[in-house]
Amino acid sequence: MPELPEVENVRNGLKKLILGKIIIDTHVLWSNIIKEPSVSEFQKKMRGQKIVDIKRQGKFLLFILNDYVLISHLRMEGKYRIEKATVPLTKHTHVVFELDSDEQLRYLDVRKFGKMSLVDKDKLHLHPSIKNLGPEPTVETLKTEDLIKALKKTERPIKACLLDQKTVAGIGNIYADEILYDAYIHPERKGNSLSSDEIEKLKTSIIGIMSDAVEKGGTTIRTYSNAFGVEGNYQSYLNVYGKKDETCQRCQHKIEKIKVAQRGTHYCPHCQKIGR
Template sequence: MPELPEVETVRKGLITLIGGSTITGVDVFWNRMITPPFSSEKFQEVLVGEQIHTIERRGKYLIFLLDHWAMVSHLRMEGKFEVTPTDTPYKKHTHVVFHLADNRDLRYLDVRKFGRFSLIPIEKRDEFEAIKKLGPEPTASFFKVEAFQDSLSRTGRAIKTTILDQEVVAGVGNIYADESLFQAAINPMKPANRLNQAEAERLHEAIIDVIARAVEAGGSTIRTYKNTLGEAGKFQVALKVYGKTNQACPRCGTAIEKTKVGQRGTHYCPQCQGPISDYQKKE
């Protein structure tokens, strides 16, 4: 699933490519991607003539700001946007197409068809329920250590599960949760409310640092991710534990292990972060 760094990179690319463009038509080939209360037909109708002024991001959501509408898009597992000349044949898994006035298309492709589009009147864009529930962005300006510590103190869930909760901190997914926990030297299965102040502070700093470095590198290409310019991310070369099962820990040389925490594949160093067996009965 594209996480915050990948979605932010897509946002920047889309602004470069289609900022200021006007939509002249919309085709929807998989109606379930359009969320109620709008039908697919109504979605296609009301977007004609709308100009794309800019694109914002909140957590893993992209928010297209148009004349009268905010169009919220979530890429889910494998969604991606491409900008291409209108006469280019459609690729397999093309599900939503926005035709632009300059004879180009903005096309949404999604192998699993999990992506979704929602429309909100522009004056009510801050009322979109899913975005209202999001926690702070993982930057020093918004993500405050005191509030983070308070969130941790309120739950006995595994710390990895806790930081994947988008209401605790927005935009962190599986890759960057593993990397942040390794950088902070915290066992991914340790109950959140058992982290001491020093551990919470280290993890808070690690999340901000890892996400910032990943954004700068354009995200991580693990499977199919490419940005809207067709470029792969570069942060995968900086990953320390994610996807490194049985490879030597860069810190101590111990073999990286993989387990499941909250049904999510989880990579960690059993020496630097401690053995999972210390916490398995509590997960």
Template structure:
């Protein structure tokens, strides 16, 4: 599933490719992609004559900002966008096509068919599902160490599933949680309230630096991710942990281990990320 760096990469690409284009008509070939409104004819009609003013992101969601509406798009597992000439043949699994007045088209393809689209009145989308309950944006200025610890530090949940919970921090999926925890030297099964102040500071820095590095590299292409121009990401070549079980840790040389934590395959170094338990007396870890 595309995580924050991949969605941000797509956003930046589409910002260059489609902003300023006006919709002439919309073709929906797979109705279940459209979640709101539940009538695909209304969905298509709302955007006719609308011009894309910007492409934004909230967590793992894309937000296409039109004159009067916002289209919220979730790529899910394998959704992808591409810009084509209208005379180019449709590729398999093309489910939604936005036909522009200049003869170009924005096409949404999704082999797994898990992606979703919602249209709301402009800015109303932030007050409605699926965006309403999303947490802190880790690349925003508002994502301070205090903001993070205020939300997470007293939780008794293991740190990995807590970081995966989009109601606390958005956009960090399995890959970037593993990489961030390694950079911070924190075991994925540590309880959040067992982390010391210095560990929270290291984790905050690790999350921000990992995501920024991944965005700079165009995201990670593990299976099929490409941006709006068909280009793959390169951050997978910088992985320290993810997908490297059995290989030597780049820091200490010990073999990287993999286990299931909260239902997710999790990669970590047992030496660099020791599992410390919180003392019952409330002492330091």
């Protein structure tokens, strides 16, 4: 958490709140959040930059500025809030951007795992966070041949393939489980064992699940909320994730939980047979 749907909803909220505003100053209260450049250089370069646009690639937020791009990875529990400068900071506030609107864009992170990188605009495509990302999970960008190419030579479990951001950008643990359930594919199936028909179904499930999750505001399992402080709603539509020992809505068998690619993995052993 957050995965693509959550980050996309954060992006949409921030665009409505801070687009066109100018960053007057930046305060870094926890230096480990800033991956590059140095904190002093980061603060210096951010000064006077206008927020021209906010984009997303995979799970990364991209703040497009006059001269730079701020790459922000929320990791487990990072979030942004807009507050008046007079509102006291919470103990989990680690970066504060002073805006010309007498407001502050604040980055909060309970676990302090999030990272920010400031890069030149013309070098964004070369940054390690961005250059190896796979296609976005949309009709326009994700093609069956992309998946066939990514899966045909690997014996890794399909769950691990979906978590690999080089395969498809933005899928994490929650949506990988939901996608495989929707596609009737066992999470331990080897990537190269999937037939062309199964890969086509997998593509359809990836696009459908991710699109639906974006539309419903993402999934709130722990603390996720968007830039307005509103929680996601997709948790009400989850079929397998977090439902160990509950009944599968399709076949009435019990949902099981195993570990795949070192991640807790939920699936229905009747609908998602290993031998398929």
